Amino acid sequence: MSAPLYEADIDLGPLKSRRIALIGYGNHGRSHALNMRDMGVTSIAIGLRDGSASIDKARADGFEPVGLADAVKDADVIAILAADEAHKAIWDAHVAPNRKPGVAVIFSHGFSIDYGLIEPPADCDVILAAAKGPGGAVRTSFEKGGGLVGFWGVHQDASGEAEAVAKAYLAVIGCGRAGIYPTTFKEEALADILGEQAVLVGGMCALAREGFEQLVAAGISERMAYIDTVHELKYIADLIHERGIHGMYAAISDTAEFGAHEVEDPIREAVRPVFEAIVKDVTAGNFARRWVADFDQDRAGLYEKRASAKDHPLEAAGAEIRKAVTRRSEP
Numbered sequence: 569m570s571a572p573l574y575e576a577d578i579d580l581g582p583l584k585s586r587r588i589a590l591i592g593y594g595n596h597g598r599s600h601a602l603n604m605r606d607m608g609v610t611s612i613a614i615g616l617r618d619g620s621a622s623i624d625k626a627r628a629d630g631f632e633p634v635g636l637a638d639a640v641k642d643a644d645v646i647a648i649l650a651a652d653e654a655h656k657a658i659w660d661a662h663v664a665p666n667r668k669p670g671v672a673v674i675f676s677h678g679f680s681i682d683y684g685l686i687e688p689p690a691d692c693d694v695i696l697a698a699a700k701g702p703g704g705a706v707r708t709s710f711e712k713g714g715g716l717v718g719f720w721g722v723h724q725d726a727s728g729e730a731e732a733v734a735k736a737y738l739a740v741i742g743c744g745r746a747g748i749y750p751t752t753f754k755e756e757a758l759a760d761i762l763g764e765q766a767v768l769v770g771g772m773c774a775l776a777r778e779g780f781e782q783l784v785a786a787g788i789s790e791r792m793a794y795i796d797t798v799h800e801l802k803y804i805a806d807l808i809h810e811r812g813i814h815g816m817y818a819a820i821s822d823t824a825e826f827g828a829h830e831v832e833d834p835i836r837e838a839v840r841p842v843f844e845a846i847v848k849d850v851t852a853g854n855f856a857r858r859w860v861a862d863f864d865q866d867r868a869g870l871y872e873k874r875a876s877a878k879d880h881p882l883e884a885a886g887a888e889i890r891k892a893v894t895r896r897s898e899p
């Protein structure tokens with residue numbers, strides 16, 4: 569593994585001397601804007617769509633947001649921090665017709681470039697600057713003196729300065745405090761999507777729901793089933809975050825560890841074909857195309873799935889437990 573770069577290793581000049589447009593003021597957009605301002609970047613334009621719900625938030629933070637075309641037209645660097653599924657529409661309608669020649673375009677996820685949703689012309693630098701984690705954590709960790717691990721990649725280097733801009737961008741959003749590493753759009757896109765689909769979100773929720781349902785079918789109360797399959801996830805996740813999987817095993821009971829080692833292999837064998845199918849689906853760009861097609865249908869598929877997930881019986885059990893825990897913890 570290559571050694572990480574830290575703030576002291578990185579020249580911030582390539583970024584501080586340029587006009588930067590941040591497209592979107594959601595979790596990442598807001599955190600990037602605030603961190604780079606605190607790091608001494610002075611020329612920041614926040615570009616928002618007409619009627620954006622984030623206008624007041626940006627103003628409250630001391631920015632004066634402008635329309636997407638206005639943000640883009642004078643920018644030397646454009647960071648597209650809007651929702652991935654909207655990137656192509658934003659690019660076609662606002663960035664492509666208004667950008668300056670030779671502009672550097674930054675993405676925080678490999679999605680739009682690796683799956684071919686956007687194909688920037690050859691005169692653009694096309695850069696990946698990914699702070700790895702939820703956007704809110706980019707700011708909260710920075711405020712505590714830290715940062716998120718950052719990965720940079722270059723898809724097109726028209727100016728010869730794309731790598732320097734990528735590293736400087738990550739440094740001004742705080743990643744230079746946690747470590748900055750090279751990657752590619754392809755690597756970041758697959759790792760991020762496989763991780764969230766198969767393990768962190770889809771996989772974890774599937775296991776939790778299945779465990780809950782099995783326990784309830786075995787006659788266990790919903791309250792107890794929820795605590796043992798969902799509520800306690802946080803304690804295990806915190807241990808893994810702090811100590812790794814091996815360290816977590818060392819911190820739990822031997823009974824839990826012995827049983828977990830016994831069932832890990834059969835569970836892995838059961839999910840392996842599903843994971844392999846996800847890798848193929850994502851790598852071929854099929855997931856990206858389905859998601860953008862759903863976005864074009866006003867996210868009808870997402871909203872339908874979200875509504876049916878909300879009705880799962882574990883939600884009511886969870887709400888009751890959270891309420892009881894909160895009441896007991898209040899002074």
Ligand SMILES: NC(=O)c1ccc[n+]([C@@H]2O[C@H](COP(=O)([O-])OP(=O)(O)OC[C@H]3O[C@@H](n4cnc5c(N)ncnc54)[C@H](OP(=O)(O)O)[C@@H]3O)[C@@H](O)[C@H]2O)c1
Binds near residue numbers: 597616621622650654
């Ligand atoms: N590398 C990583 O580990 C990582 C982790 C998380 C996210 N990301 C990436 O960060 C980027 C932003 O994610 P996020 O979590 O910050 O998203 P978010 O909180 O949902 O914010 C999305 C922003 O996009 C804007 N937007 C959505 N649709 C738009 C449209 N059609 N036209 C114009 N603006 C639109 C929203 O505008 P309004 O304010 O008007 O609603 C909002 O400001 C994505 O590319 C995502 O993949 C990377």
